Amino acid sequence: MAHPEETASLSRTPEGHPELKGGKVGVVLANLGTPDATDYWSVRRYLSEFLSDRRVVDYSPWLWQPLLQLVILSRRPFASGKAYRGIWNRERDESPLLTITREQTDKLATELGRLYGDWLEVAFCMRYGNPSTESVLKRLQAQGCERIVFFPLYPQYGSPTTATANDQAFRALMKLKWQPAIRTVPAYFDHPAYLEALSASVREAYAAATSRPEVLVASYHGVPKRFLDEGDPYYCHCRKTTRLLQEQLGLDDDAIVTTFQSKFGPEEWVGPATVEHVAKLARQGVRHIAVVSPAFSADCVETLEEIEEEIRGAFLDAGGETFTYVPCLNARDDHIQALTAIVERELAGWL
Incomplete structure (x- = not known):
């Protein structure tokens, strides 16, 4: 990384030349989006x-x-x-996803600021809706960011999540006369700090439960089965996340299961389907389950509405008695520490 004196030449421009800023690095957290x-x-x-x-x-x-x-x-x-x-977050008049992503960004900015001072600008964007990827990348460039770490908040790589977030970032770069250098953060489902935060969240939920859940359901957003056949690693990343989480928690094989939710359209999707499987568990005599969502970095409509209402209802209606939802990692301190560690790794050679 150049010393600030080395970037001072940007200010030595002819009279009337557009103002130029430089020397900074941007970090962008990218999430799915919200209306x-x-x-x-x-x-x-x-x-x-x-x-x-x-x-x-x-x-x-x-x-x-x-x-x-x-x-x-x-x-x-x-x-x-x-x-x-x-x-809906009525106090802020916005979705919980937006509220939580902003809080994650603010906390990450504090941590990175403590480590690197004012070298960094930290922001967040949404793939769909606002703030848009294009507007955020343009703003960071205007603030002097010559290099940007673009961080899709999806632990498991998926083409409908990680890839499309990256696509949108590169589309935005196509419109810039002067492109900043950019690094995209790869899947981090097996990062030790992420796994420790995830397992800690489950332990805390179990400790707070009135009775210990008999089965932990790790529910991931689903994808069509042909995505796996066409080379998308998402399904494999999800299965491995569950295995690593099981190892962290020391659970027996029959005490944890991988399922998939949010099916859309007529195609065959990877399974089993969460809503069907929790009902099956209840019919088999399981009375208390916990559901965790390792693929979601922040609680959203798929967790707060689909899991907390539809999937909970399916379990209780089929004879289950106690349903524990383990919140997403959101802005937990250990999650922020995990995100910080991942960003630090990607900043290597830049700061």
């Missing part, structure tokens, strides 16, 4: 952007877009809006 509000049109705009992403739904646009715009988006925003209203 700006819960009304029909806000949710429709968000869903249209999300479901039009070819990384998410890769059917031919000639077939998919008429179905999406004329059929799906005429109805789905009502149901999704209702789900968001049930979890």
Whole structure:
């Protein structure tokens, strides 16, 4: 990394030359996104952007877009809006995902500031919705960031998550006359600090439970099965995360299971499906389960609404008695320490 005196030449420009800043490194946390509000049109705009992403739904646009715009988006925003209203942060008038991602960013900025001083600018962006990836990268460049660590907050690599976040970052760079150098953070599901934070969150939930859960359900967002066949490592990363978590917690094989949630569309998805499997456990006589979501770095509609309501309901309706949800790592101190360690690794040679 150049000493500040070495970047001073940026200010030695002819009279009338545009102002130039440089010498800084940016760190961007990237999450999925959120609608700006819960009304029909806000949710429709968000869903249209999300479901039009070819990384998410890769059917031919000639077939998919008429179905999406004329059929799906005429109805789905009502149901999704209702789900968001049930979890909305009314104090800030925003989704919990936005609130938590901002808190993560603020805490990470404090930690990195303690380590590196004012060399760094730390920000966050959303793949869909606001703040957009393009607006954040442009702002960091304007603040003098010549190098950027772009950090998709997905422990397990998936083409509909990590890859599309990176795609959007590179699309933004395509519009810049002067591109900053950029590094993308790889999957971190096996990083020791992430696993320690994840296992600590489960231990704390077990300690607070009225009775010890008989089975820990590790529920991940699902993907079509053909993604695995086409080379996407997401399913394998999820299975390995569960195995590593099991080792950390010292659980027997029958005390932990991997499942997948949020199925969308007619294709066969990787399984078993969480909502079906928890009901099966209840019918088999399991009375107390805990559910953890290792693929989500922050609680969102898929955890606060789908797990806490739909999946909980499926278990209790089938005869289960006690359901414990283990919150996402969110802005826990040990999670922030894990994110800090990962960023430090990616900053090697830059700071």
